[in-house]
Amino acid sequence: GAGVSQSPSNKVTEKGKDVELRCDPISGHTALYWYRQRLGQGLEFLIYFQGNSAPDKSGLPSDRFSAERTGESVSTLTIQRTQQEDSAVYLCASSLESINTGELFFGEGSRLTVL
Amino acid sequence: GQQLNQSPQSMFIQEGEDVSMNCTSSSIFNTWLWYKQDPGEGPVLLIALYKAGELTSNGRLTAQFGITRKDSFLNISASIPSDVGIYFCAGPHANDYKLSFGAGTTVTVRA
Numbered sequence: 023g024a025g026v027s028q029s030p031s032n033k034v035t036e037k038g039k040d041v042e043l044r045c046d047p048i049s050g051h052t053a054l055y056w057y058r059q060r061l062g063q064g065l066e067f068l069i070y071f072q073g074n075s076a077p078d079k080s081g082l083p084s085d086r087f088s089a090e091r092t093g094e095s096v097s098t099l100t101i102q103r104t105q106q107e108d109s110a111v112y113l114c115a116s117s118l119e120s121i122n123t124g125e126l127f128f129g130e131g132s133r134l135t136v137l
Numbered sequence: 138g139q140q141l142n143q144s145p146q147s148m149f150i151q152e153g154e155d156v157s158m159n160c161t162s163s164s165i166f167n168t169w170l171w172y173k174q175d176p177g178e179g180p181v182l183l184i185a186l187y188k189a190g191e192l193t194s195n196g197r198l199t200a201q202f203g204i205t206r207k208d209s210f211l212n213i214s215a216s217i218p219s220d221v222g223i224y225f226c227a228g229p230h231a232n233d234y235k236l237s238f239g240a241g242t243t244v245t246v247r248a
Binding site: 026053055057062063064065066067070072078081113115125126128129130131 | 227
C-alpha cells in the first residue's frame with residue numbers, strides 16, 4: 023500500500039498474555055519508529071530502526087518490550103506478560119531517512135487493551 | 138528528556154473563529170513541527186519550521202518559530218468542522234532523530 027500499515031487495529035488481551043503488533047512501513051523508507059500514545063497524552067518514543075544500524079531501544083519502558091525489524095521492511099513490537107498499564111495506542115512511523123525534514127509518516131495505530 | 142508544553146490543553150470554538158495554540162520548551166529546538174491527529178488516525182505533518190523567527194503558512198494554518206527557539210505557535214483561521222482533532226507540536230532532539238511530542242491541544246468545533 024501507499025501508507026504505513028499496522029495490524030491488528032484493535033487488540034484486547036488478558037493480563038499476563040503476550041501480544042505482537044506489526045508494522046509495514048512505506049516502501050523505500052529506511053527509518054522506522056514505534057511510539058506509544060496513552061489516552062489524552064502525547065506520543066512517547068519507544069524504539070528506532072535505521073537501515074542495518076543497531077536499533078535505538080532507549081525508549082522501551084521495560085524488558086517485557088522488544089521489537090525486531092527485517093531489513094528495511096516489516097517490524098514487529100512484542101509485549102510479553104502484558105500489564106494493564108500497557109493499554110495504549112501503539113503507533114508506527116517511517117521516514118525516508120533519519121529525521122531531516124521532520125516528516126514522519128504514521129500508521130493508524132494498534133489499540134491495545136489489557137483487561 | 139526534552140519536554141514540550143502545549144496550551145491550551147483543549148478548546149471549544151465556534152465555526153468561523155480563529156484559533157491559536159502554542160508550545161514552549163525549556164530547551165532549544167532547531168526544528169519545530171506541528172502535526173494533526175484526526176480521531177482513529179495517526180498524526181499527519183501540517184507545518185515544519187526550520188529557522189528562528191520563521192513564519193510559515195499552509196492554507197488557513199500559520200505557524201511561527203520563536204526567536205528564542207524555545208517556543209512556537211500555530212494559528213488556524215476561519216475554523217471549519219474538519220479542523221476537529223488533536224494538534225501536537227514536536228521537535229527533534231539536538232543532533233538526534235527522535236521526535237519529542239507535546240501532550241496535544243484538542244480542538245472541538247461547534248457548528
